[in-house]
Amino acid sequence: MGIDDVRSAIARRTDVHLDWLRTLCRIPGVSSRRYGIDASVQAIRQLIEEIGGKVQVLQMADANPVIFAEFDGDGERTLLFYNHYDIQPAEPLDEWTVPPFEGVVEAGLFYARGAADNKGDLVSRLAAIDAWRQARGRLPCRVKFLIEGEEEIGSPSLPDYLRTYRDLFQADACIWKYGNRDPAGRLEVGLGLKGLLYVELEVEIASSDLHSGYGALVEAASNRLVRALATLRDGRGQVLIPGFYDVVRPPGSEVRASLEALPFEDEILRARYGIRRFLRDRIRTGALATLLLEPTCTFCGIESGHTGEGMRTILPKQAKAKVEFRLVPDQDPEVLVRQLRHHLDMKGFPDVQIRVLATQRPHQTPINHEFVDTVKRAAEEETGREVVLYPTLQYSGRMYELAEYLRLPVVSVGVGYWDRRAHAPNENIRLADFDETVRLMARLLQMFGEEG
Template identity: 40%
Template sequence: MNRFNAYVEANAERFIEELKEFCRQPSIVAQGIGLEEMGQLVRARLEKLGAEVRLMPVDDGPPVIYAELGRGQRTLLLYNHYDVQPPDPLDLWDSGPFDPRIREGKFYARGVADNKGDLLARLQAIEAYQATLGELPLKIKCVFEGEEEAGSPHLASFAAEHAELLAADGCLWETGHKDESERPTIALGLKGIMYLELRAHGAKSDLHSSLATIVPNPAWRLVWALSTLKDEDDNILVDGFMDHAAEPTAAEMEMLAAIPFEEEKMRANFGIPHFIRGLTGLEALKKHLYEPTCTICGLKAGYIGEGGKTVLPNTAMAKLDFRLVPNLEPDLVVNLLRQHLDKRGFSDIEVVPISGLHSAKAPPDAPIVKAAIVAAQAVYGQEPVVYPLMASSGPMYPLTQALGIPAVAAGVGHPGSNLHAPNENVRLEDYFQGIRFVGELIRRFAAS
């Protein structure tokens, strides 16, 4: 791979300029901003590689970009997304979220770590392979969607409809990072998620707060309902919820025990003195990867601007997400939550599902897993840390596990990448190592 690596080094400045072009283009799915323009940028970059590209429409959403190139006995599926999170709060960015800047070896822009950096690094790796080693030794299929940050509402139906087209021997998933001790990580699965809103309603309009003596306050109503969902020790109290949460197997516990869990560095990075329940070591790691969550992501009621306003709000809303371990399915969570609230007299609280995804995991002996481990050893010069499951979520199940395709997640992030937050970034060194990793994975997986 010496010629490959030399090509990457010789073209490093151009590759970074391409990344700047990608990150200058807003593509905020939550607000419907810039998705068509971003899709055209991705399409043009794929066509530059000689790929056959199709923009495949979905109902009421940006198209899925599907592409094929190369040939061989093996087929590698690449999954990425070209949409990004909203950049708010803007005043906490040190430079504009869509004005890419490089400072102290880091590339700052919204979407560079999630997920435009990984997407483009993979295409640049393909370019470098073609330019230095010739024709690709396997077939590559690309599925790049524009709705991942909205919960991938159309990807499951897309995958089911095009199952034969998507057939592959393995998948490189869209994300990954080094850990707190600079070790590369590889993940074999993801948690599921159920994202929803709880809404409470009161009078037909906001009222003067003096009327709180006789008019119900939906904000309090919502707070009382929320207080039944968890206790102070972080136990989820939704009736029957934890009965469905699968415990890790003995083999998975062995994998957890082999993970060097840098808890002190994690707490320092987060700026917290201790983890929930004061957990440490293997028990903290087990909770992180194999316990579901119930998280209040946002609250809205009444007046929250500067100064005071004595108002009795007529509505209150909370956004919640439940991160789901195996056997906890999105629809099941909605049903259990509805029953739980009704049983406690909160039948007036509206439950509004937004999006849901199943959990997924690949077998550790799958060829794509073995190839990824060997590729990481070659590029990073050390053993990767292999996680049986990531704490985050994504549409891995419908696109891979449901179609019989094992997947691994690896990418260009680091613990301080600030995903979904101001000053999102990747380190340039990690970015170029990510390109080399993809090139090595192509070679190793084709030969496996």
């Protein structure tokens, strides 16, 4: 059965759906500052109830609420959508060309903090449900939503919510929070995420800063920490911690071959961010396989001593660094913490303290899973364009917990495109992509219900 009536409902209500998005984007729900959380929850609850959904606001101690929503539908199958309502801060404000919380539309782009990450995706899914109900009065399958409020700070409470409310969230498959389109316009369907270990390393060499004249006798904390950091990776990005690569699961030949056959838009990436050079000379050869399938170590920030105007001749007493490891199957962040501690001790840095700030396990849905095929066919049939399957994306999140606790496949597809500027000034989505994604989600609901 076709869904032309559903597509017509989408077209009729496009302005309504964009107003929903604008309303949500005007609420700055920043989890890192615990600001705007209640307002975000209430706005989403009201919207879902207006289109016929049943809502429960789940609350655990010392955690932002999780919104659970459910829509009845035909058949026995249930599709779960995972989204989040929290956003990144909008700073630096002076780099925005439009106000970040107004939902300005210019030249076919919708600008707002949270438009791409993640409110545009949330609204596109609700819009598809709305269109089905407008056209048919009922959905072709049951639908659930898990909408959390701590994704931008690492989702620390999500595992507890999943354990506590496992029965509530049970479904047959899950659509992850976002998706993307590459510069050639191809829709990217992601099947996994890298894992994450984010730590703070700290060393203290004295109770106060010293005059730098003592540098012949005392090693500054900044010097010592830099030496410790230099033992973690080499200039080509290879991690030097013993055992780091021991359990890395080698990708199947089909996965690696498919990635290596895809072009990598290095010049677009270089121009967008003003990149001076890449780690490897032959960036076009196997770049996507390198980006997506290899673990990394990054020094995200270093703090020590005097960095203000003028000069101060001191030996800093303390130095700190934020260090991030992106992990691939089957690396375990908890094991890596122990490996890191042992490595620093063996290299002569037992005084460098490790504080774990975030851990996330890597996950990949098998490329041959039937749900992957359903999403791919729905996308290709609705868009009329080639769809690119990515076995994993270079980002991280709690996909592992969703998949393992609920025992379901998780696939990522959504409204984004290559220049959406998530987490940066002038975050945006393209109106054409938003409309296309609403239609894609409507088609996916139909296919998921019919193929059960």
